[in-house]
Amino acid sequence: MDEVKVLQVKQSVFAANDRQADQLRAQLKKKGIFLLNLMSSPGSGKTTTLKRTIEMLGGEFRIGVMEADIDSDVDARAIAVTGAKAIQLHTGGMCHLDAEMTRQGLEGLDADDVELAILENVGNLVCPAEFDTGAVKNAMILSVPEGHDKPLKYPLMFSVCDVVLVNKMDVMPYFDFDFDQCRAYVQMRNPNAVVIPICARTGEGMGPWIEWLRSQILAWRADDFATEKVEV
Amino acid sequence: MHELGIVFHIIRSVEEVGRANQVRHIRAVALELGEVSGVVEEYLQDCWKWAAARSAMLDGAQLKVRTIPARTVCEACGEVYPTVQYGRQCPACKSEQTHLVQGNEMMIQEIEVDPESEAVPAADE
Numbered sequence: 001m002d003e004v005k006v007l008q009v010k011q012s013v014f015a016a017n018d019r020q021a022d023q024l025r026a027q028l029k030k031k032g033i034f035l036l037n038l039m040s041s042p043g044s045g046k047t048t049t050l051k052r053t054i055e056m057l058g059g060e061f062r063i064g065v066m067e068a069d070i071d072s073d074v075d076a077r078a079i080a081v082t083g084a085k086a087i088q089l090h091t092g093g094m095c096h097l098d099a100e101m102t103r104q105g106l107e108g109l110d111a112d113d114v115e116l117a118i119l120e121n122v123g124n125l126v127c128p129a130e131f132d133t134g135a136v137k138n139a140m141i142l143s144v145p146e147g148h149d150k151p152l153k154y155p156l157m158f159s160v161c162d163v164v165l166v167n168k169m170d171v172m173p174y175f176d177f178d179f180d181q182c183r184a185y186v187q188m189r190n191p192n193a194v195v196i197p198i199c200a201r202t203g204e205g206m207g208p209w210i211e212w213l214r215s216q217i218l219a220w221r222a223d224d225f226a227t228e229k230v231e232v
Numbered sequence: 233m234h235e236l237g238i239v240f241h242i243i244r245s246v247e248e249v250g251r252a253n254q255v256r257h258i259r260a261v262a263l264e265l266g267e268v269s270g271v272v273e274e275y276l277q278d279c280w281k282w283a284a285a286r287s288a289m290l291d292g293a294q295l296k297v298r299t300i301p302a303r304t305v306c307e308a309c310g311e312v313y314p315t316v317q318y319g320r321q322c323p324a325c326k327s328e329q330t331h332l333v334q335g336n337e338m339m340i341q342e343i344e345v346d347p348e349s350e351a352v353p354a355a356d357e
Contacts, residue, residue: 005347009342011340012337013242013339015245098241156270
């Protein structure tokens with residue numbers, strides 16, 4: 001019998017992606033582009049929240065948006081109306097974006113003159129959480145009709161988020177949604193996550209979110225050592 | 233389709249290792265999969281068969297999966313217990329201050345190279 005040669009790998013499935021994500025972050029740092037990865041379930045209000053965000057921050061930062069979906073360009077069209085640069089990425093059936101797809105998206109967006117790039121990830125609470133996109137910060141939106149127990153059901157998503165926006169606060173009287181309980185569940189999974197109640201449709205509560213995002217962008221620009229750990 | 237994305241990442245990494253070692257064809261890939269990694273092995277195998285057939289280096293290669301049992305440790309009393317059976321609450325003291333010690337792995341362990349497919353001797357080693 002012929003001898004089988006075995007190569008030891010001992011590498012996480014995500015190791016190559018994590019490396020590419022670190023490289024992308026370092027490149028973005030050099031170019032001064034802050035990349036935000038926005039995740040949520042389908043229908044939680046990502047696009048509406050983005051439109052409001054562009055309205056409120058568009059005067060301060062040049063914004064570019066990448067809309068990732070399995071199909072259609074309805075989201076990119078909705079964003080283009082705001083005047084922000086927008087591109088639609090089709091994942092070809094894939095349920096998430098990884099670092100390489102994000103890099104290609106940024107290229108397609110021609111992002112070099114963009115200061116704030118926002119990736120609207122595929123609507124899904126499972127897979128996007130597993131793949132580092134190269135973003136500087138991760139945000140997720142949980143909408144009131146989805147229920148306050150989502151942090152218990154999708155723990156990984158909540159543990160990778162820097163900020164959780166609880167959207168559709170205006171419909172709270174019609175649902176059994178306990179905001180304090182929701183915040184407690186998020187903090188059980190991720191003590192560092194900031195939880196901000198908003199209503200993107202009416203604009204209520206958007207101030208603290210905009211303030212958070214602005215402070216993150218400015219802090220990242222000021223910190224010269226944030227991504228220096230990776231050689232490109 | 234979550235498993236398909238994971239399979240693509242495994243194939244990309246394995247092909248990279250193969251190229252670095254001047255390998256033409258791989259006959260098997262050994263993977264360690266945690267019990268609570270969120271991956272369904274059956275789906276992973278289906279996606280693997282489909283995707284491996286489209287790679288010259290991996291066509292027909294077997295994916296050997298070893299399952300790692302999930303274990304959680306209680307920060308309050310130190311008990312280590314099976315995660316799938318008891319979840320996040322410690323069965324001994326009922327504390328919810330617990331964390332997973334193993335069981336979410338997705339590790340490519342090793343690659344079995346087809347002996348006949350080895351290319352010209354490697355430059356180094």
